[in-house]
Amino acid sequence: MEATVECLVERGWSGTTTTEVAERAGVSRGAQLHHFRTRGELVAAAVEHVGAESVEVLKRRAEIAEKSTHAVVELIADFHASDLFTAALELWVAARTDPELREQVLELQARLGREVYGLALELLDVDDTRPGVKDAVQATLDLVRGLALANQLADDTKRRAHVVRYWARMLEEQL
Template structure:
């Protein structure tokens, strides 16, 4: 078959692939150079597309980065589901769940989200987009953690204990932003898994 006879990629597929490249590049930029360095031009260059093509999909930097963090959050949740599903049908131990959360909250995707939070704290328009996004991500992370631990939230104190776990791993992710905190984080998460088992009456 000649090159001319090869079927052309549908425009919709190309457009979707371009958007995906821009979102991936925006997450990478946020995680590596922060909010200040993540411009539409920089993201477009990293994604290998023209600035005009980038602005066809996202009119402003705020729109691009918010969409990227939303996309990144969905990826984080999907990765957590996949890891849980890969445990060969057995319920993960509390240590498995806590370690998985620790990984999720120290990933480049989480670093990117942190950069957006900091920017949104002093930008009212950006904050209006970020607050509902983070509320939704927080609810999904909570739901997945409850499911992974196999606990009943109608039992008094269980909901708060799960939320305390998420707050702990988020804080440890923040501590990891400036220096490699992995050794201390591992010790704390191992201890918390033991404490969590006791709190949940395992």
């Protein structure tokens, strides 16, 4: 699974082949094909696996992190600026024109999205049945996704830090 994500990050969707992944992982092509018939199945499973693992890492980091709104937004923004996001982005772009892959990616995106949303509610210690909370938290997740996208072509760390600080102040007022 990790070899697949590494390959996606380094080579993109078009350069991620089942043969390349099997070589990186040190398994035979037959063993790889036994578990995953298509590149789409392999890549979706890898992103889901690493995504679930990353959510667990995010939870562990949250346990030791400061509990301020700024620290929570920064933590979630850093999570989205990881290699996992880059791998997921490769999948999203490929899924745009591949109906079979699109089905898998939509399911995966929804599941991981719910987990991160729930974790954000927990970390921010807010109740999304209160007016405005659901929209504010979802806007936060959309914002950090956009910031992570901007970071794909050039290091956007400084601007991202400024936007995160600014947004955290606005979010604190809203919540």
